[in-house]
Amino acid sequence: MLNLWPIRVPRPSVFSLNLPREMVSSMRYGGMRRGPMAPTLVWTATFACFVASAGYVQPQETSVDEWNRNWRYYASVRIRCQSYDFDAEIDADFTRILKEYRVPGTFDRRSIRICEAGLSDGSAPEVPFAFSPNPDFDPTFNARGKLQFRVTRGVSDRTFHVYFDLLENGEKPLVSYGAPQASGNWLSNGSFEDLDAKTSSLVDWPFERRNAVKAVTGAARTGTVSVQLLSPKSGQAASLGIPGNGAFRVVSGEKYRLSFWSRGEDTNDRPLLVTAYWYDLSRKYSGHELMAEEGRSHWDWSVFSGNLVAPPEAEWLRFYIATYTTSGGVWIDDVCLTPEKLPRLSDLTIIEHNLAPVIVVEPNE
Ligand SMILES: [Ca+2]
Incomplete structure (x- = not known):
């Protein structure tokens, strides 16, 4: 080293x-x-999750592409990286950022996904994480907690996209990364x-x-x-x-x-x-x-x-x-x-989905 x-x-x-x-x-x-x-x-890695679809459950790999198709929001977080790999911890206040952008709704805790953004090769690798909701967590009024994930070594600031959605947009499948690896220690x-x-x-x-x-x-x-x-x-x-x-x-x-x-x-x-x-x-x-x-x-x-x-x-x-x-x-x-000040979510992006074809039904005469 x-x-x-x-x-x-x-x-x-x-x-x-x-x-x-x-x-x-x-x-x-x-x-x-x-x-x-x-x-x-x-x-003092790619990871498997279960997607409920049409009344049955099947394992399916999820990816940024899929989140971009099916999720409605992501926020960014910038982290100053170090000369070694470490477990970063961020202050993930979903209620604050939704309010800032005047988006009403109920946060879906199961919907959180993270990928790294801004990489020179255009890739957006998934990042395993652990979410610890605050003791007074409330999906409507106080959807806030700590998100921990690994930041690999590097020489500059790095950007991560935290995908999430509202329950009103359909519940998302819970993802499991096995035992939490993060400790919130820089x-x-x-x-x-x-x-x-x-x-x-x-x-x-x-x-x-x-x-x-x-x-x-x-x-x-x-x-x-x-x-x-x-x-x-x-x-x-x-x-x-x-x-x-x-x-x-x-x-x-x-x-x-x-x-x-x-x-x-x-x-x-x-x-x-x-x-x-x-x-x-x-x-x-x-x-x-x-x-x-x-x-x-x-x-x-x-x-x-x-x-x-x-x-x-x-x-x-x-x-x-x-x-x-x-x-x-x-x-x-x-x-x-x-x-002392943990990195925070910023720049909420609302993902616009293509609208389904509109079928115009003429009213009966
Ligand atoms: Ca020891």
């Missing part, structure tokens, strides 16, 4: 330059604090459970020995694998770069949330630091923010969650979770990164 960035190991001088030690150590797990430098911290393999079958190394987390980080089994928070950080030498950091593969593409001014679980055992030096690094369009380093530092030497699995806003000119983001401990160790699991 291509590693976009030289691994930067945060050094103590970087932090002492910018933040008084007292302030840094006041940002601990367990509270909500703000500092001048600190962001807000909150610790990182790939954030729980470290996906291992390469040949090499047994973690998919999308190509660790380098000099970073003193390795996958371990038996001490995980969830599943069986977590990542252990242990510095080999006093004054040197062990550090986990996030995402594992390169950097994360951001939109300047947008807010992002990083969360992960950590556990520390018998640490003897700066147990845990979380730092965000920003890079510009040309992938040059443009600044960093210390998000938190753990002060305890020993702690059980605790969740960290921190928000930060992409500064002007920022195009890429990379986090480092680091420790200076040379004894015990720090374990990390379930790393998750999401944009």
Whole structure:
């Protein structure tokens, strides 16, 4: 895998330059604090489906062509893709977009289909998805939920068409993609459970020995694998770069949330630091923010969650979770990164169907 960035190991001088030690150590797990430098911290394939037709049910493959023939609407959603495959999550508010275009009716939850649009070869591949309706979902007044689907790696924004219809236009067949694959995490393999079958190394987390980080089994928070950080030498950091593969593409001014679980055992030096690094369009380093530092030497699995806003000119983001401990160790699991504002549906398109031939019946004399 291509590693976009030289691994930067945060050094103590970087932090002492910018933040008084007292302030840094006041940002601990367990509270909500703000500092001048600190962001807000909150610790805490083709597929088969069944089409009912003329009183019987038969399996039938569906496709964009068929949706264009039989469905009445699609909306677009743009997603900033990454240098790795990930499961995107979007805010699918069908009521809002129908209202915006003054279309009355009852949303048919079974009718959702997704395809990728705007591909240079003109194809529009189907995209498996999972739809989770909001708790107060109502097909007429609040047809809203989260749509999760896989976005494969790429270099630019990508457009997806979300097809749907109203019950008034005839109920559509429910489609099943098997077990939901999506997790709503903009990182790939954030729980470290996906291992390469040949090499047994973690998919999308190509660790380098000099970073003193390795996958371990038996001490995980969830599943069986977590990542252990242990510095080999006093004054040197062990550090986990996030995402594992390169950097994360951001939109300047947008807010992002990083969360992960950590556990520390018998640490003897700066147990845990979380730092965000920003890079510009040309992938040059443009600044960093210390998000938190753990002060305890020993702690059980605790969740960290921190928000930060992409500064002007920022195009890429990379986090480092680091420790200076040379004894015990720090374990990390379930790393998750999401944009606060999920992509939304836009540009409702009403598909005009050819009208059936009109047979004019002359009234009887
Ligand atoms: Ca795990």
